[in-house]
Amino acid sequence: MRIKAMLEKELRPVELEVEDISYQHAGHAGVRGSDDRETHFNVKVVSEEFEGKSLVKRHRLIYGLLQDELQSGLHALSIEAKTPSEIGSL
Amino acid sequence: MQEHIAATGKVPPGNESGNTTRNKVVAFIKGSRTAPLCGFSQRVVSILESQGVDYESVDVLYEDYTFGLRETLKKYSNWPSFPQIFVNGELMGGCDILTSKHEKGELAGFFKQ
Numbered sequence: 001m002r003i004k005a006m007l008e009k010e011l012r013p014v015e016l017e018v019e020d021i022s023y024q025h026a027g028h029a030g031v032r033g034s035d036d037r038e039t040h041f042n043v044k045v046v047s048e049e050f051e052g053k054s055l056v057k058r059h060r061l062i063y064g065l066l067q068d069e070l071q072s073g074l075h076a077l078s079i080e081a082k083t084p085s086e087i088g089s090l
Numbered sequence: 091m092q093e094h095i096a097a098t099g100k101v102p103p104g105n106e107s108g109n110t111t112r113n114k115v116v117a118f119i120k121g122s123r124t125a126p127l128c129g130f131s132q133r134v135v136s137i138l139e140s141q142g143v144d145y146e147s148v149d150v151l152y153e154d155y156t157f158g159l160r161e162t163l164k165k166y167s168n169w170p171s172f173p174q175i176f177v178n179g180e181l182m183g184g185c186d187i188l189t190s191k192h193e194k195g196e197l198a199g200f201f202k203q
Contacts, residue, residue: 025128
């Protein structure tokens, strides 16, 4: 799946989860005309790339990588972006 | 950014927070603060209300007053979705970031400066 592949390639994450939750938002305001699929995703990324970056910068980084998706139907992302040190060692 | 703040000074009735002076905190949401039209916007409103934040809310779906605002703001903020929360003219982020700061207890100090 494109989102996962792109994030894996560019962020080399320690942890990555991508979940399509479009069904939870089907029909809500601002999504007129879209499919009920691939419009809303939960993304959880743990990557060293986020080290030293504010939350806004991390989210923008992710949005930047997914520009194409956002142009073609992707409507919203719920993002959890952490660094390995933030999640603590296993 | 000033244009947006200036524009939000003229928010339509029902969206005003009771004062039209430039607010430190502006939330661009879907729907109004009393009737948000998406779950993310609703969460943002509920967090801001629970913190007693004095904020301005702008309904980006109310096209009569905010025609073209959605697309313009997406480009300006380099942020593809709503809600968007601005503090002192700077994008703080969307629902996730607000929620995350709220859970970490970072908001109380943040908004009361």
